[in-house]
Amino acid sequence: MSIPPPSGPQVPYSQGQYPQGQYPQGQYPQGQYPQGPYPGQPYPAYQTYPVPPGGWGQPGPPYGAHPRKPPVNGVAIAAFVLGVFCCVPAVGLVLGLIALARIRRRGERGKGFAVAGSVLSSVGLALWVVSLSTGAAADFWDGFRDAARGEGTAYSLEKGQCFTTPSGSLEGVTYDVDEVPCEEEHDGEVFASFELPGGAFPGDDMITRIADDRCYALHDDYAMDTWALPADVDVYYLTPTSQSWRTGDREVTCLFGNTDERGKLTGSLRNDETTLDAHQLAYLKADGVLNTALDSVPSSEYYEDDPIVHKAWAGRVARALTEQTGMLREHSWPAGAEQPVTELIGNLDEARKAWAAAEVATEADLYYTHLDKGYGLMDSERTVTAREALGLPATPPVYGEDGGGAGETPGKEV
Incomplete structure (x- = not known):
């Protein structure tokens, strides 16, 4: 730091009478010092400097070091x-x-x-x-809470619930759903759900095959009486997408929907132990045993294609008829239904004999003869009287050529 010169006219320094670097000694008494070049003006005060770190004569900070920055709060x-x-x-x-x-x-x-x-x-x-x-905050927290719980999403659907989709269709991809009372118009009614195993995403085709097989197998537990299902109702399902799979979605939701993409359902299709009386339940449980065996029909269409498989199927149907008639005999029917049920049991006994004969048939013609007789004795018209007596739907269902569309069930990804 430089020291400014005193104010006033500047007097240049001269070499004076002493050579450079030589000054007189002891000229002034101790404690007395000459005044500045002008009367009344002392020499400028000495400039003060801060004491270096460590004091005078102590080593300071290393050359080039910077002071430490204060921390961020x-x-x-x-x-x-x-x-x-x-x-x-x-x-x-x-x-x-x-x-x-x-x-x-x-x-x-x-x-x-x-x-x-x-x-x-x-x-x-x-x-x-x-x-x-x-009121926007309340709406925000309601939406946040519903999202945390999964409400309003396809993941939140439970058995027995009815819902609508934003598009009004069960085709394509959806995430948001709105639960509505089943008495109102709706797009779908959930009848079952199940979890897929973990691991890598198995692919859309594999998930579709699994969903198709499982959902068709589960729908009889919810809608025990297939006669009560309208002709325009089929089985659908909601399946995970590759994106939702990465977030842990493994659930397949099985549901009923209208075969018309824009069609609606009205009223619940549920008929099980929660909606049926004891006599109706006993009848439908026995009927379900036979339906399960009939649904296990071989994939090969003709006996000649695989005689062993076809005869094994005939044997399953014969044993199912034995179990069915046993269940019907064990139940105590009301007075108005006892006679019609007894007549039905007689027809089923004869049908069992025909199916048992088909099981041991050695020729295709003989196999088909017994098969036709067995089917005739189980004709749906023979069950109408018993159904009417029990208060069950008495109009036989009308199936399409593909038997209800098994294997071609449309599904929706979520």
Whole structure:
């Protein structure tokens, strides 16, 4: 640092009477010093300098070292984060003010974070006040709560619930659904669900095959009486997509829907132990044993294609008829239904004999003869009287050429 010269006219230095570097000694008494070049003006005061680190004569900091920067205030960072996300704006504002006070007192860094957090939190707090006055906050928290619970999504559907989709169709991909009372118009009614095993995504085709097999096998437990299903109703399912699989979605939801893509359902299709009386339940359980055996028909269409498989199927049907008639005999029927059920049992006994003969047939013609006789004795018209007596639907269902569409069930991905 340079020392400014005294004010007034500048007098140039001269070599004077002493050679350079030589000065008179002891000219002035101890403690007396000459005055400045002008009367009344002392020599300039000495310039003071700060004591170096470690004191005079001690080594200072290494050459080129810089002093350590003060730390960033952690409360200021927290205030900034809360201000950005606006999750709890009041807390972000309070933390911002605390951070500013600490920064001034301690000399810490982070004032920009504290100010930004306080401003953002103030804006967020103002928005909260406005939303509370308009009810928007309640709507937000309702939506957040429903999302956390899975409500309003395909994942939240449970057995017995009816719903609509935004598109009004059960085709394609959907996520949002709206549950509605089954008495109102709806797109689908859930009758079962199951979980797929973990691991890598098996592919859409594999999931579709699994869903088709399982859903058709499960629908009889929910709609025990197939005669009660309208002709325009079929089995559908909601399956995971490759994207939802990565989030842990493994559920397949089985449901009833209208075969017309834009068609609607009205009223529940449920008929099980929750809706049937004891006599209706006993009849349908016995009938379900036979239906299960009949549904296990061989994939080969003709006896000649695989005689062993066809004869094994005939044997399963014969044993199912034995079990069915046993269940019907064991139940105590009401007076009005006892006679019709007894007549039905007689027909089923004769049908069992025909199917048992088909099981041991050695020729195709003989096999088909017994098969036709067995089917004739189980004709749906022979069950109408018993059904009417029990208060069950008495109009036989009409099936399409593909037997109801098994294997071609449409599905929707979620």
